[in-house]
Amino acid sequence: MALTLYVDTARWRAHHKHVQEQFPGLVPVCKGNGYGFGHERLAEEATRLGSDVLAVGTTYEAARIKDWFGGDLLVLTPYRRGEEPVPLPDRVIRSVSSIDGVYGLVGARVVIEVMSSMKRHGISEQELPQLHAAIENVRLEGFAIHLPLDRTDGSDAVEEVIGWMDRLRAARLPLHTMFVSHLKAEDLARLQQQFPQTRFRARIGTRLWLGDHDSTEYRGAVLDVTRVSKGDRFGYRQQKAASDGFLVVVAGGTSHGVGLEAPKALHGVMPRAKGVARAGLATVNRNLSPFVWGGKQRWFAEPPHMQVSILFVPSDAPEPKVGEELVAHLRHTTTQFDRIVDR
Template sequence: MTLTLTIDTVRWREHHRGVLDRFPGLVPVCKGNGYGFGHHRLMRETARLGIGLAAVGTVQEAALVQDAFPGDLLVLTPYRNGEAPLELSDGTVRVVSTPEHCDGLAGRRVVVELMSSMRRHGITEDDLPALRAVMGGWEFEGFSIHLPLNRVDGAGGAGEVASWMRRLRGARMPLHRVFVSHLSAEEMARLHAEFPRTSFRLRTGTKLWLGDPGATRYHSRVLDVVPPERGERFGAGRRQPLSGRSLAVVAGGTSHGVGLRAPRRLSGLRERARHVAGIGHACLNRHLSPFVWDGRRCRFAEPPRSQESVLLVPGDGPPPVAGDEVAVQLRYTITRPDRVVEEPRVPLDAFAVTGSAPERG
């Protein structure tokens, strides 16, 4: 019973080097589930690239990988007074997003997060006097700004960073290093040209680890195939299958991330119409699965279980047999495969999906 992530190692690493060439000083991000690859594998790849600073999401993640990574770790979650103590190495860099939460950071390495148009957390311009009063005891590493991924108002990310740079310069703040996110190589070049004395370092995970979707794939093993008799009921809900369909039991369930969806923001009439159509199918218990057989996505025969799923295989082609592999379209950021296999080259033609592109994390 296996849900597998296969990596075309040569192609994957070629992509890493290409991104690093476009973004010198890049800081790889490894958080959550390690973008589907796992924390330790991404830490090894970061070390292979010769990068001495990586970013993790939480202090728990820093404690998990600090013994396996020879470089420094930037913890992206802002520091808060009264945190449960953890044994973190001297190479740990903490983020401060408010002058009120700085207790216990004297002598520690600190990055200050600036409030961006995301309006999530960060120092505001009004906080700068209070910040100056407390930052003298730190080993100050620089500022950081997390920009929105989709700037729907047309505002440029580089312009937002430049605006903060001018305000910080006016307040006589040290500007030797600024960490940024979600900027293009052209935007980074404009910032370097306008502020040549500042080192701008891009933090990214998706662009680096998932930027070449052809370098990786998920696939699942068929555990069993049952051709139901006409009118025969099946499954925990005792539903009645459609005639001419086969039931395929495949590896991969909710514990792997199968069937999990996050809320998403809809824009445009076409996207809203597709969402409404999906609701209509759901009302008829016709839920599309991420599993692909013979170039077509199968529907769930019933809600996925913890470690396996039951599919309705389309009846107009040969059904799979036990032991076959089926492609799976999954979001990398929520998927936890049973195993990760590295290969020199991965043949992808057999996993092409008719009329559908793989969902990227």
């Protein structure tokens, strides 16, 4: 009995090919928990796509994945002096976002990140003159720019990249390759047309692996079902049942990521109102679970346990049976499955 990730493999892979056709020179990204699929699986899929470079989040991820992917590995987290050394092969490329970082990687293959409107990390325009001397002792694989997902000020992502291309060109720095993130296919085409001597390579994770929502589905198996009457006590905290119904024990708990949710940026009155309503319900121990039964998302009977969750299903709904599976609306990047099934 498990929390299972079901994959419509043919459909999933067809989506990968479609994205690859839209973004020539695509660099797949495999970081974190492997977007819910795991590092080994995504390394195999990147190999299937014929990718020559796979981007990972950290040096630790690079060390784990190096035996599963035979091409170059691009570490996205910028190098910092004093970081713990991790033994890595020469095919690993390090990202750098400071002049000091470039000087600290003598002989290494590097991609230099420039400061975008994200303002997360990157070389500033004022530092560009210092790069000439710094890059003499490294093997420069190109520059990179990481763009924001939303542009609420109405600015143009392509114009931001063009601005940096012009600055790099004015500083007489090599522009053979530019790695970009969060651009549309038509944006990439515009840039490639304007700068035909530069190879633009889109680093893509979410759109590639999770862009076709209907190709994957999580389901948790029902482990036990217990009928309860209104007022019956149950669970770790011995709460009372609010009405007649069923306590349904389903595979999937905190160790799987069930009950975990990343903060969201809310825009507009309605999303904010819903957020306030959910917070209010949580104060009286009413928390909606990700599990669906009888066409409705069901409430947690109590907070999820380590490996299972207990749901409350009211008596007017069909009684779940042990061995049946409940669809679970879970976020791939925070979920750890027990097993993956290709179909």
